[in-house]
Amino acid sequence: MPPETDLPEAEGPLKRDLIAGLEKGLQVIEAFDQERSRLTISEVAQRTGLTRAAARRYLITLAHLGYVRHEQKLFSLTPKVLRLGQSYLHSARLPRIVQPLLYRLAYSLEEAASAGVLDHDELVCVAAVSAGRVVSATLQPGTRVPAFCTANGRVLLASLPQQEIEALLARLQPEQITSFTIVNKERLLLEVARTRAQGYAIVDQELELGLRTIAVPLRNFRGDTVAAMNISVHAARMPVEEIIERCLPPLLKAQVELAALL
Structure with missing residues (x-):
């Protein structure tokens, strides 16, 4: 048996080591989204670049396994797909370690708290606590939102090498989600640079009207940024100055505590 570390990371795996069927099957699952839940x-x-015959076979297989349902000519995902995300949430160290600190933050401040990681151009929420305040439907484990207009996302972007940030923004087509959303790429670069310099990010209603968020990076004991953690508040209840004064100190305290655990 070849050693597990026989593949150079920079070049990626060899094509002969990849299972194309698994890759395409996952692409079929990812073809469904909020806009097109039935296909x-x-x-x-x-959407996947497959032939119609191949797409049919993958859909039939996924239906047989219980991940897809078929109604007349339309296919849709079943709740069984959630098992894939649950496997990560139940097995990964990060959500288990962060969750108790999120509880403490959320209930001491009486605000919502969440943690997220970067997946390509998106921020994925991996843990969240509402503390009785449901400020946004996006603050739920498994939720994906654009990274460029979120506090957690900007913190994580600020941790990337400058070349990667510029490459990401070059391919990005920022959407004007609200009237506050920053879509100018030069300004976005400045916001990421500001986040890196000050060590935290504040996003004011760029993702959702009424949602104001402050975030800090979560680093492991080596100093590598592995996630981001935020506090979210209703804009009508707390101005930007107050969110910095009230929420940043406990966030920084939790950041220090988590560095010893990650």
């Missing part, structure tokens, strides 16, 4: 075989083929 025909032709639509799945178009």
Whole structure:
């Protein structure tokens, strides 16, 4: 048996070591989203780059396994797909370690707290506590939102090498989600640089009207940024100056505590 570390990380795995069927099956699952929760075989083929015959076979297989349901000519995902995300949330160290600190933050401040990681251009929430205040539907484990207009996302972008940040923004087509959303790429670069310099990010209603968020990076004992953690408040209840005064100190305290655990 070849050693587990026989693949150079910079070059990625060899093509012969990849299972194309698994890759394409996951692409079929990812073809479904909030805008198109029900798809025909032709639509799945178009979204995945598969032939119609291949898309049909993958959908039939996924339906047989219970991940997809078939109603007339339309296919949709079943709740069984959630098992894939639950496997990560139940097995990964990060959510288990962060969750108790989020509880403490959320209930001491009586605000919502969450932690997230970067996945390509998106921020994925991996843990969250509402403390009785439901300020946004996006603050739920498994939720994906654009990284460029979120506090956690900007903190994580600020941890990347400058070349990667510029490459990400070059391919990004920022959407004007609210009237506050920053879509100018030069200004976004300045915001990421500001976040890196000050050690935290504040995003004021750029993702959702009424949602104001402050975030800090979560670093491991080596100093590598592995996640981000935030506090979210209703904008009508807390101005920017107050969110810095009230929420930043406990966030920084939790940041120090978590560095010894991550």
